[in-house]
Amino acid sequence: MAIDSNDSKLPWYRRTFRWGQTNLTEMDPVGCDMSWWKQYWRETRVQGVIVNAGGIVAYYPSQLELQYRAKGLGDRDLFGEWVTEARNEGLAVLARMDINRATQEFYDAHPDWFVVNRHGEPLTTDGRYFSCINSDYYKEFIPEVLKEIIAAYGPDGFTDNSWTGVSRSNICHCEHCRRKFKAASGLELPAASDWNDPAYRQWIKWSYSCRIENWDLFNKVTAQYGGSDCLWLGMVNANPVKTHASFCDLKEVGERSKIIMCDHQSRDTLNGFEQNSLNGYLLHGVAGWDVIIPESMANYIRGERSFRQGSSPPKETRLWMVEGIAGGISPWYHHVGAVQEDRRQFDNAPPVMQWHEENEAYLYNRLPVANVGLVWSQENTEFYGREDADEKVALPWHGFVRALTRARIPFVPVHADHIANEAHRLDVLILPNLAAMTDAQCQSVRQFVEAGGSLVFTGATATLDEWGEVRSGFPLESITGIQPLHQVAGAVGKVSSNWAFYEAHNYFRLPGDRHPVLAGFEKTDILPFGGHIHRVQAGGQLKAVATYIPSYPIYPPEFSWVREPQxxxxxxxxxxxxxxxxxxxxxxxxxxxxxxxxxxxLGDLLANAVQWAASEQLPIQVDGPGYLDCKLYRQDNRLILHIVNLSGANQNPGYLEEYLPVGPITISIRTDDLVPVSVQLKVSGKQVKLDVSSSWITVRIESITDHELLVLE
Known part of the structure; x- marks a missing residue:
C-alpha cells in the first residue's frame, strides 16, 4: 500500500513522516512555554509529537496512587496541555513511557514486582527499584496506566524506550521468573552467566520471548481501549549486535509493527555515520518498505562525554539526519527538556526537516536497487558472540559494511531466516563470520547457491549449530567442497594495542599467478593481515588465492625478518x-x-571479493574522490539516488566540524527496463546532463558538499 502524508483517510502511522520529541524533565512544568513549542513544530514541519506521559514519572494528575508525579508538576496537567495544543495543530500524539523502575514507596507496597538477585536482594540505582518484566508490574499495573491515559487523553499510541527491562547482565530470581522459567523449560533458573550451562542458554532464548509477550500484551490493551489504530510501539535500536544486550528481537518486532520507532540517536565509536542509512535498510528488511520508520535524532551532545542540555554540533546532527533519510528513515528531532539555555540546538533540525517536506514525494513508496545481501542474525550474536559479541560479531559486520560503502557497492541487510524470501532479488550473499546458524538457514544458503547465486563467507561461518555448539559436519561442504579442521592460527581474540604484539604481526603471501580479487596489488608480493585464520581442507571447488605468512618479531627492527616466508x-x-x-x-x-x-x-580485498562474486554485474558505478555512501532506489518510473559525503567525517572520538566537498563525481547506473530522460538534483538545484549509452546512463556532478539527491525519470 502506498503511503501519503496528504491522505487523511490513511491511519496516522501511514502518513506521519516527520516527528518531534521533547523529553520532559521533572521541573519542566514550572517553565514550559507551549506557545514557543507550537512555533517550533511549524518550523520543523512535524506531523507528530512524542511527549512524556507516565511510568517512571507522570506528567498528568494520575489517579493511580503509586505512580510518581513530576516534582514540579503541582496542579498542572502538562501532558494534557501538550496533547491539546498538538491536536489543535493537527498533529499525531504518542505518549512516551518509561516503565523499568519505580520508587521506594512502590517497592515497599509490592516487593515481589521487582528484580532481585539469587540472594533475594533488589536491584537499584539512584534510589529507584528495577521492575521485573514477568511480574504484575508489567502484567497489571502498566496496563492500568495505559488505560488511564487512553481514557483521559486518547493518544494515537505509546512509545517506551525501556520496555525491555533490565539487561542480560542481571538474572532476575523473583518468584515470577522462577515459576515461569520452570514451566517453560523444566529447569531451574541459572545462577550466573555460563554459556556451558544448558539452563543459561535456555534462559537467553526465553528472555527474548518474555519481552515479545509483553509487546503483544500492551498492544492488546491499547487496541481494546483505544481502538485498532492505537498502537503500543516500544522503541528499538537498529544495531543487530547492540540490541542483544536488551533482549529485543528485531525480527519479531518488525513482523508485528505497523510503524517502527527507532531509538538510535547518533553514531558511536565503532560505527560511523554510515550506520544510520544501514539502520533504515535493516529495519525495513524486517518490517517491509511500506512501513514508516522514524528515528530519534539527538540535538544534545553525545560521544565521549554527553551533555543533556548542550547543543550538538550542527554539522554532526545534520549529517546523521541526512544519512538516515538516505536509508529510508523518517526524521525525528529529540530534545531533553522543554526549557533550554543553550538555544543553538533549535537551529539544527529545521533546515533538514523543511527539505524533507519539500522532497517527501521521492523518499517513500520506493524499493532499494541492490543485488548483494549482507546476512545477520541475533542467534549468531547470542550463541557465537556470547560474552564477546563486539569482537566476534560486530567487527566482522562493520568490516563488510564499511568496505561495501567505501567501494560504493549497493547492498541490503538480510536476516538469516529471510534468505529464501530475498533470494530472487539477490546475486550475492555475504555471511560475515555467521558461525551459529540453524539447519534451515544453512539449507537456504545451499538452495541459493544451487540456484546459481554467488556466496562470500568468512571465518567460522556455519561451523556451529543454533546453540553455539560445534557441528559434527560442515553443512556448506556440498556447495563449497571445504571441510573445517576446527584449528585456528594467528592472533585470536582481542588484539593488544601494543604495537609489538607478536601474534598479530602476520601477512598474506600473494602468488605469481594472481586471482582477479588481488587486482590493485601488482606491486607487492605480501599484504599485511594482523588476524587469525581458520584451517580448512579444500576440495575440488575452491582453490587457494593466497597463503599464510606466520607472525615474526616486529621489534627491535634488527630482528624483524620473515622466519617462514612460505x-x-x-x-x-x-x-x-x-x-x-x-x-x-x-x-x-x-x-x-x-x-x-x-x-x-583489507577493505579492498573484501570489496574485490564481492565484485568478483557478482561477476561485475552491479547496478551502479560511482567514480571520483571521497568516502561516499550511495543508496539507489526504484520508484515507479523513477530512479532515485542518495549520495552522502562522509569524507573526513568518521574520526572518533570527535565531532564533525567541517564538510569536505568532493568532486567531480561520475555516476553510471544500469538501466535494464527503465531509461530515464532527465535528472534533477534536489539538494544543489543544479541542472546536469544525462548521457545514455548501451545499457548504462551516466551523470556527472561537479561537487557534493554534504549530500545530494538525484531523481532520474
Whole structure:
C-alpha cells in the first residue's frame, strides 16, 4: 500500500513522516512555554509529537496512587496541555513511557514486582527499584496506566524506550521468573552467566520471548481501549549486535509493527555515520518498505562525554539526519527538556526537516536497487558472540559494511531466516563470520547457491549449530567442497594495542599467478593481515588465492625478518559452483581486521571479493574522490539516488566540524527496463546532463558538499 502524508483517510502511522520529541524533565512544568513549542513544530514541519506521559514519572494528575508525579508538576496537567495544543495543530500524539523502575514507596507496597538477585536482594540505582518484566508490574499495573491515559487523553499510541527491562547482565530470581522459567523449560533458573550451562542458554532464548509477550500484551490493551489504530510501539535500536544486550528481537518486532520507532540517536565509536542509512535498510528488511520508520535524532551532545542540555554540533546532527533519510528513515528531532539555555540546538533540525517536506514525494513508496545481501542474525550474536559479541560479531559486520560503502557497492541487510524470501532479488550473499546458524538457514544458503547465486563467507561461518555448539559436519561442504579442521592460527581474540604484539604481526603471501580479487596489488608480493585464520581442507571447488605468512618479531627492527616466508595454509579460497555462481571464502578474518583497523588493503580485498562474486554485474558505478555512501532506489518510473559525503567525517572520538566537498563525481547506473530522460538534483538545484549509452546512463556532478539527491525519470 502506498503511503501519503496528504491522505487523511490513511491511519496516522501511514502518513506521519516527520516527528518531534521533547523529553520532559521533572521541573519542566514550572517553565514550559507551549506557545514557543507550537512555533517550533511549524518550523520543523512535524506531523507528530512524542511527549512524556507516565511510568517512571507522570506528567498528568494520575489517579493511580503509586505512580510518581513530576516534582514540579503541582496542579498542572502538562501532558494534557501538550496533547491539546498538538491536536489543535493537527498533529499525531504518542505518549512516551518509561516503565523499568519505580520508587521506594512502590517497592515497599509490592516487593515481589521487582528484580532481585539469587540472594533475594533488589536491584537499584539512584534510589529507584528495577521492575521485573514477568511480574504484575508489567502484567497489571502498566496496563492500568495505559488505560488511564487512553481514557483521559486518547493518544494515537505509546512509545517506551525501556520496555525491555533490565539487561542480560542481571538474572532476575523473583518468584515470577522462577515459576515461569520452570514451566517453560523444566529447569531451574541459572545462577550466573555460563554459556556451558544448558539452563543459561535456555534462559537467553526465553528472555527474548518474555519481552515479545509483553509487546503483544500492551498492544492488546491499547487496541481494546483505544481502538485498532492505537498502537503500543516500544522503541528499538537498529544495531543487530547492540540490541542483544536488551533482549529485543528485531525480527519479531518488525513482523508485528505497523510503524517502527527507532531509538538510535547518533553514531558511536565503532560505527560511523554510515550506520544510520544501514539502520533504515535493516529495519525495513524486517518490517517491509511500506512501513514508516522514524528515528530519534539527538540535538544534545553525545560521544565521549554527553551533555543533556548542550547543543550538538550542527554539522554532526545534520549529517546523521541526512544519512538516515538516505536509508529510508523518517526524521525525528529529540530534545531533553522543554526549557533550554543553550538555544543553538533549535537551529539544527529545521533546515533538514523543511527539505524533507519539500522532497517527501521521492523518499517513500520506493524499493532499494541492490543485488548483494549482507546476512545477520541475533542467534549468531547470542550463541557465537556470547560474552564477546563486539569482537566476534560486530567487527566482522562493520568490516563488510564499511568496505561495501567505501567501494560504493549497493547492498541490503538480510536476516538469516529471510534468505529464501530475498533470494530472487539477490546475486550475492555475504555471511560475515555467521558461525551459529540453524539447519534451515544453512539449507537456504545451499538452495541459493544451487540456484546459481554467488556466496562470500568468512571465518567460522556455519561451523556451529543454533546453540553455539560445534557441528559434527560442515553443512556448506556440498556447495563449497571445504571441510573445517576446527584449528585456528594467528592472533585470536582481542588484539593488544601494543604495537609489538607478536601474534598479530602476520601477512598474506600473494602468488605469481594472481586471482582477479588481488587486482590493485601488482606491486607487492605480501599484504599485511594482523588476524587469525581458520584451517580448512579444500576440495575440488575452491582453490587457494593466497597463503599464510606466520607472525615474526616486529621489534627491535634488527630482528624483524620473515622466519617462514612460505606455507601451504590458504587464507583465501575461490571457485565456481556447477550451477554458475561464484564462491569466495576468507579463511583469514579479513572482515574483523578491517572492522578494527580500517586498513585500506583489507577493505579492498573484501570489496574485490564481492565484485568478483557478482561477476561485475552491479547496478551502479560511482567514480571520483571521497568516502561516499550511495543508496539507489526504484520508484515507479523513477530512479532515485542518495549520495552522502562522509569524507573526513568518521574520526572518533570527535565531532564533525567541517564538510569536505568532493568532486567531480561520475555516476553510471544500469538501466535494464527503465531509461530515464532527465535528472534533477534536489539538494544543489543544479541542472546536469544525462548521457545514455548501451545499457548504462551516466551523470556527472561537479561537487557534493554534504549530500545530494538525484531523481532520474
Amino acid at each position: 606455507t601451504d595454509i590458504p587464507v583465501m579460497l575461490a571457485g565456481e559452483h556447477a550451477a554458475g555462481g561464484r564462491i569466495f571464502y576468507f579463511a583469514g578474518d579479513v572482515d574483523r581486521c578491517y572492522g578494527r583497523t580500517h586498513l585500506p588493503d
